[in-house]
Amino acid sequence: MTYAAHRTSVPVTVDEEKCIAHKGCTVCVDVCPLDVLAIDMLKGKAYMKYDECWYCMPCEKDCPTGAVHVAIPYLLR
Amino acid sequence: MSIPEPIMMETDVLVVGGGTAGPMAAVKAKEKNPKLRVMLLEKANVKRSGAISMGMDGLNNAVIPGHATPEQYTKEITIANDGIVNQKTVYAYATNSFRTIEELDRWGVKFEKDETGDYAMRKVHHLGTYVLPMPEGHHMKKTLYRQLKRTRVEVINRVIGTRIITDKQGRAAGLMGFDCRTGQFVVIRARAVILCCGAAGRIGLPSSGYLFGTYENPTNAGDGYAMAYHAGAELANLECFQINPLIKDYNGPACAYVTGPFGGYTANSHGERFIECDYWSGQMMWEFYNELQSGKGPVFLKLDHLAEETIANIEVILHTNERPSRGRFHDGRGTNYRSKMIEMHISEIGFCSGHSASGVWVNEKAETTVPGLYAAGDMASVPHNYMLGAFTYGWFAGENAAQYCADTMPAEVDETQIAVERARIMAPLACSDGIPPAQLEYKLRRMVNDYLQPPKVTRKMELGLERFAEIGEDIGQLNAANPHELMRAMEVQHIHDCANMAAHASLFRTESRWGLYHYRADFPERNDEEWFTHCHLRKSADGRMESIKRPVEPYILPLDDEEKTAYQRLRVVKEAVNV
Numbered sequence: 001m002t003y004a005a006h007r008t009s010v011p012v013t014v015d016e017e018k019c020i021a022h023k024g025c026t027v028c029v030d031v032c033p034l035d036v037l038a039i040d041m042l043k044g045k046a047y048m049k050y051d052e053c054w055y056c057m058p059c060e061k062d063c064p065t066g067a068v069h070v071a072i073p074y075l076l077r
Numbered sequence: 078m079s080i081p082e083p084i085m086m087e088t089d090v091l092v093v094g095g096g097t098a099g100p101m102a103a104v105k106a107k108e109k110n111p112k113l114r115v116m117l118l119e120k121a122n123v124k125r126s127g128a129i130s131m132g133m134d135g136l137n138n139a140v141i142p143g144h145a146t147p148e149q150y151t152k153e154i155t156i157a158n159d160g161i162v163n164q165k166t167v168y169a170y171a172t173n174s175f176r177t178i179e180e181l182d183r184w185g186v187k188f189e190k191d192e193t194g195d196y197a198m199r200k201v202h203h204l205g206t207y208v209l210p211m212p213e214g215h216h217m218k219k220t221l222y223r224q225l226k227r228t229r230v231e232v233i234n235r236v237i238g239t240r241i242i243t244d245k246q247g248r249a250a251g252l253m254g255f256d257c258r259t260g261q262f263v264v265i266r267a268r269a270v271i272l273c274c275g276a277a278g279r280i281g282l283p284s285s286g287y288l289f290g291t292y293e294n295p296t297n298a299g300d301g302y303a304m305a306y307h308a309g310a311e312l313a314n315l316e317c318f319q320i321n322p323l324i325k326d327y328n329g330p331a332c333a334y335v336t337g338p339f340g341g342y343t344a345n346s347h348g349e350r351f352i353e354c355d356y357w358s359g360q361m362m363w364e365f366y367n368e369l370q371s372g373k374g375p376v377f378l379k380l381d382h383l384a385e386e387t388i389a390n391i392e393v394i395l396h397t398n399e400r401p402s403r404g405r406f407h408d409g410r411g412t413n414y415r416s417k418m419i420e421m422h423i424s425e426i427g428f429c430s431g432h433s434a435s436g437v438w439v440n441e442k443a444e445t446t447v448p449g450l451y452a453a454g455d456m457a458s459v460p461h462n463y464m465l466g467a468f469t470y471g472w473f474a475g476e477n478a479a480q481y482c483a484d485t486m487p488a489e490v491d492e493t494q495i496a497v498e499r500a501r502i503m504a505p506l507a508c509s510d511g512i513p514p515a516q517l518e519y520k521l522r523r524m525v526n527d528y529l530q531p532p533k534v535t536r537k538m539e540l541g542l543e544r545f546a547e548i549g550e551d552i553g554q555l556n557a558a559n560p561h562e563l564m565r566a567m568e569v570q571h572i573h574d575c576a577n578m579a580a581h582a583s584l585f586r587t588e589s590r591w592g593l594y595h596y597r598a599d600f601p602e603r604n605d606e607e608w609f610t611h612c613h614l615r616k617s618a619d620g621r622m623e624s625i626k627r628p629v630e631p632y633i634l635p636l637d638d639e640e641k642t643a644y645q646r647l648r649v650v651k652e653a654v655n656v
Contacts, residue, residue, distance in 0.1 A: 003513075030122055030124070031122055031124055031125040032121070032122075032125075033121040033122075033125055033126050033127075033130050033294060033296045034121070034289065034295065034296055035121065035235065035257060035258075035561060035564070049561075050561065052288065052289045052295070052565075053289055054289055054290075054291070054294055054295055054296075055290075055402040055405075056125075056130050056131055056294065056400070056402070057131060057401050057402055058124075058125040058130055058131065061131070061401070062125070070402055070405075071405065072327070072402060072405055072406050072409055073285075073287050073289075073290060075285045075286055075287040075290065076285045076287055076290050076326045076327060076328070076406070077326075077406070077409050077410075
């Protein structure tokens with residue numbers, strides 16, 4: 001079976017200026033009920049790895065620096 | 078990818094699911110017997126998990142002395158659920174409802190109180206008064222977490238359960254699953270297991286087409302229903318689907334429970350009220366559906382007639398608690414409660430006893446039909462139980478499971494079930510060239526919508542079962558590139574089980590009942606003679622899905638004739654007045 005790339009606009013975005021994942025913070029990754037966020041180890045920043053979002057907002061509310069923003073997924077907007 | 082060695086653990090009481098009922102069950106098991114080892118397993122993180130990950134804006138079924146009685150509440154739920162109720166279970170909830178509220182109050186949950194310090198109750202149900210607002214309900218998960226720490230419950234996050242271990246006498250003896258970060262196979266031996274895995278909220282596909290834009294928190298994929306089924310437990314009245322009235326596309330509650338007491342209501346496109354009562358019941362959904370399909374449709378939440386300060390108050394409650402992204406949705410659409418009615422729609426189908434009556438069967442002690450296996454919360458069969466019912470039955474389950482441990486020793490376990498499950502879990506990781514879980518899930522859930530969404534039609538449901546069987550064949554080709562995808566691959570198998578159960582249970586009951594929840598176009602009448610009965614579903618000895626009738630337990634609180642039909646008269650009778 002072959003796989004095609006499937007581009008998607010993700011609802012959760014991270015302001016890399018504010019994100020302190022490089023200091024060891026993983027709060028947004030820890031609290032996501034769907035486990036869709038991850039830390040980019042090269043950049044030391046959080047990002048949305050899987051477009052599987054319930055737009056529930058713990059990642060945004062619990063982020064200590066206000067770096068995370070949750071938008072309504074495009075299909076629902 | 079290479080997966081590290083399996084993790085083997087052992088405990089006395091294992092609670093599966095750390096949302097609402099689960100933390101309460103764990104705390105109460107530990108309080109009952111502090112010497113017991115109590116483990117709370119959560120597929121996400123208990124700090125932010127389950128249906129109330131962000132909080133809850135109110136209690137929908139508070140039975141508070143001076144405002145309501147357990148007898149009155151039990152009768153109302155009996156009527157709202159068209160009579161198919163084990164009253165003992167509802168009554169057990171109702172008589173303990175206030176004790177749960179007082180406990181939550183002690184733990185620091187803030188409820189709305191009036192100037193005299195009494196609870197500020199609101200009327201939303203058709204007959205009684207049971208709604209208690211919690212304007213600061215966003216603290217709920219933090220409050221629960223403090224109690225878990227205080228009682229020293231052992232918490233394991235990011236492990237998803239997939240099958241119950243049973244001993245040679247058929248009793249629950251633990252659980253198998255895996256770590257969704259590392260992919261490690263996990264085996265937990267336990268003397269009692271309490272399932273608190275929430276609703277089956279990912280059976281149907283939301284009309285947006287976005288797999289995770291469900292009404293329920295989509296982590297609630299029906300894991301508990303599937304695990305209980307495979308462990309041999311009976312599931313009750315699954316054909317009584319959950320279908321809720323929601324904000325269209327956003328797919329969150331509208332929420333008439335919050336707005337109703339302030340003067341908001343559900344209206345048709347003319348701005349007319351068409352139902353007398355916005356409390357969610359099958360009959361209410363039936364009227365909602367009819368209006369939606371009619372020339373007066375679609376249906377709206379109407380608030381634009383209210384005063385500015387009232388609307389501002391409603392906004393604070395609705396946009397900061399249960400679903401705080403809602404304000405963003407309205408901003409994006411340019412909709413404002415002040416100037417426009419908000420378009421509503423109906424949700425995808427699901428199982429959820431918290432709102433309807435589809436759950437793993439439990440008695441008033443939260444026991445399932447499998448010894449040593451308990452269930453509480455949205456997945457347990459006590460109808461219309463909501464969050465407070467989840468806490469109350471979590472409490473029952475914790476205490477009774479602790480007692481069970483004191484009285485019972487597990488028998489020997491047939492170890493082949495563990496090898497079989499390990500192979501089943503590891504299969505999608507080993508399959509390097511197959512179907513991605515999301516693709517299989519989309520197809521499955523789209524078929525659920527096509528064939529199972531009410532009005533239910535016999536031939537369509539049979540065709541649905543054929544499609545589900547074909548998709549079942551494809552499960553062997555599921556491919557997971559990493560442990561996260563493995564979680565989705567195992568969840569989709571739970572969803573597949575639930576889809577089959579939904580079709581099977583719906584075909585068995587050849588009548589219509591519970592309004593839209595079980596409306597069968599080819600059996601449109603309610604038939605009390607044949608179907609005033611529970612319908613249970615279970616796995617037969619030879620591994621097939623089978624349905625059986627179970628008589629409705631004799632009522633402890635008989636209904637009079639006027640009460641019996643109260644929920645069948647929800648449509649506004651007189652010519653609607655444009656308010």
